[in-house]
Amino acid sequence: MTLKVKRFESGIDDGLWDDFVASAMNATFLFKRGFMDYHKDRFQDHSVMVFDEKDALLACLPANQKNAREVASHQGLTYGGFIMKKEVKLPVQMEVFKSILQYYSELGIEQLVYKHFPRFYNTVQTDEIEYCLFLTQATLFRRDTALAVDYEYRIPYAGNIRREARKAEKNGVLVQESNDFKGFWQQVLEPNLKARFGVKPVHSLEEINLLKERFNEEIRLFVAVDNDKQILAGTVMFETPTVAHSQYISATDEGRREGALNFLFISLLDEYFADQRFFDFGTANEDGGKSVNPGLLAWKERMGGRTYSHDFYRINTGSYQLI
Numbered sequence: 001m002t003l004k005v006k007r008f009e010s011g012i013d014d015g016l017w018d019d020f021v022a023s024a025m026n027a028t029f030l031f032k033r034g035f036m037d038y039h040k041d042r043f044q045d046h047s048v049m050v051f052d053e054k055d056a057l058l059a060c061l062p063a064n065q066k067n068a069r070e071v072a073s074h075q076g077l078t079y080g081g082f083i084m085k086k087e088v089k090l091p092v093q094m095e096v097f098k099s100i101l102q103y104y105s106e107l108g109i110e111q112l113v114y115k116h117f118p119r120f121y122n123t124v125q126t127d128e129i130e131y132c133l134f135l136t137q138a139t140l141f142r143r144d145t146a147l148a149v150d151y152e153y154r155i156p157y158a159g160n161i162r163r164e165a166r167k168a169e170k171n172g173v174l175v176q177e178s179n180d181f182k183g184f185w186q187q188v189l190e191p192n193l194k195a196r197f198g199v200k201p202v203h204s205l206e207e208i209n210l211l212k213e214r215f216n217e218e219i220r221l222f223v224a225v226d227n228d229k230q231i232l233a234g235t236v237m238f239e240t241p242t243v244a245h246s247q248y249i250s251a252t253d254e255g256r257r258e259g260a261l262n263f264l265f266i267s268l269l270d271e272y273f274a275d276q277r278f279f280d281f282g283t284a285n286e287d288g289g290k291s292v293n294p295g296l297l298a299w300k301e302r303m304g305g306r307t308y309s310h311d312f313y314r315i316n317t318g319s320y321q322l323i
Contacts, residue, residue, distance in 0.1 A: 005103040008047040025084045026122045028240040034214040059096045072113040079117035097132040101320035114313040118146045120278045136319040142289040142312035147305035149279040158302040164259030172227045175267040184234040189250045224260040232260035244273035245280040
């Protein structure tokens with residue numbers, strides 16, 4: 001089989017890329033160009049598209065050039081990976097993997113830093129790429145713990161989660177969808193991240209507003225408010241065909257004391273996203289995956305989350321010859 005690898009060209013391939021992503025095996029709006037390109041000034045895009053002999057698009061790889069010798073699957077995304085056509089089986093996926101590595105190798109790029117995604121983001125649950133990683137002797141250098149609820153095999157809430165939530169509800173706390181990203185960012189998220197971790201949100205207020213405008217149905221803000229409509233807790237949800245992902249989780253000191261955060265997430269899990277396949281709390285890792293934040297891990301597990309691997313590999317591009 002002879003495949004053709006083409007570098008993505010902005011302004012030319014956008015429509016074809018987005019149409020493919022919408023129907024792919026692991027479709028998620030994060031791979032659409034409107035999301036990938038909101039911070040294109042920070043990354044040198046080197047995404048590729050793979051076509052068969054009849055010029056049918058089989059796969060895409062969102063990627064950026066790190067330096068002259070390295071590309072990464074894409075550093076500006078929470079997760080990366082090969083986007084595959086649903087109908088493509090193992091032998092063809094092997095050829096896709098081989099073709100992309102060969103393409104980069106022939107350009108003098110020696111290494112692909114590959115950020116895989118947890119398997120529950122696949123609409124079709126398969127492990128073809130894992131086999132390709134094995135064949136090319138890819139090196140696992142980082143493994144994060146993604147905490148997620150599998151709705152088909154759901155684990156009950158632990159401890160006093162429900163009791164704390166009932167306390168918040170009894171005190172008049174309301175959970176609602178909101179468009180007040182400014183209020184959540186400035187009153188809760190930014191102060192909380194600065195005080196507890198000394199960091200800023202990955203997305204600035206301007207960036208999240210831009211992304212909300214582009215992906216209104218997929219990006220949603222939910223908050224818990226008191227009787228005075230002050231935000232006590234909130235989270236931004238990124239929704240894909242199989243997963244409701246909590247991108248940010250934050251609460252004020254009062255919100256944590258009053259059980260508002262637990263009330264918020266019980267409402268999300270039991271009501272707003274109960275029809276989803278998975279609810280993804282995100283990771284609980286620190287130090288490049290080498291340790292976990294025990295408090296964060298415990299809370300996500302008490303909410304019913306269990307651990308899935310979120311893996312990072314280094315692949316020698318010359319290893320295409322091993323396939």
